[in-house]
Amino acid sequence: MTATSINGIDVVEDQPAQSPLTRPGVHVVFDKIRHLLLADGSEWYGCALCDYTSQNKNSILPHLKAHAPKKAPSSKAGKAITAVRPNRAPSSAPSSRRTPSRRADGGLASLTLGELVTRAQQTDQLREQRDAARAELKEALRQGNGWKSQVTELRAQVEHWKQRASVAERQLARVGRLVGASA
Ligand SMILES: [Zn+2]
Numbered sequence: 406m407t408a409t410s411i412n413g414i415d416v417v418e419d420q421p422a423q424s425p426l427t428r429p430g431v432h433v434v435f436d437k438i439r440h441l442l443l444a445d446g447s448e449w450y451g452c453a454l455c456d457y458t459s460q461n462k463n464s465i466l467p468h469l470k471a472h473a474p475k476k477a478p479s480s481k482a483g484k485a486i487t488a489v490r491p492n493r494a495p496s497s498a499p500s501s502r503r504t505p506s507r508r509a510d511g512g513l514a515s516l517t518l519g520e521l522v523t524r525a526q527q528t529d530q531l532r533e534q535r536d537a538a539r540a541e542l543k544e545a546l547r548q549g550n551g552w553k554s555q556v557t558e559l560r561a562q563v564e565h566w567k568q569r570a571s572v573a574e575r576q577l578a579r580v581g582r583l584v585g586a587s588a
Pocket residue numbers: 452453454455456457468469472
């Protein structure tokens with residue numbers, strides 16, 4: 406549980422700390438690091454899992470190792486960021502909606518016109534998502550190369566975006582096959 410007061414001074418604002426990967430258009434936050442504003446106006450960073458706090462954001466990441474599960478480091482890759490939202494208006498997020506799988510031989514013939522239109526729109530959205538994920542991946546890789554203290558976190562971010570890029574890629578390929586579009 407994140408600290409609700411520090412040295413007797415109340416925490417008046419508690420929100421996810423912003424990741425250095427944030428830039429115009431994409432808001433990226435740490436899910437286990439909180440950015441705390443105290444009643445006296447001072448800013449602190451806190452652990453989301455316990456009441457550990459510090460005014461140095463860089464000391465929270467090493468602290469988080471104390472909470473790390475003992476096994477399967479690969480299983481936590483990709484979970485480091487839970488909240489990533491574009492700053493622009495929300496789209497209908499096709500990735501959260503499972504497209505019913507169809508046999509390849511049934512394919513196009515069994516789609517209604519409405520479904521075709523939907524798929525064509527999805528193609529655009531997916532292409533956009535793939536490009537965004539690729540850009541994130543590139544950025545995470547770039548930062549990961551020169552940033553020793555946050556290597557673990559960044560590696561998780563790299564995995565996260567790598568996964569998003571490949572999921573978008575697969576969806577795009579599937580939708581593209583059905584509507585005859587090319588990426
Ligand atoms: Zn902690």
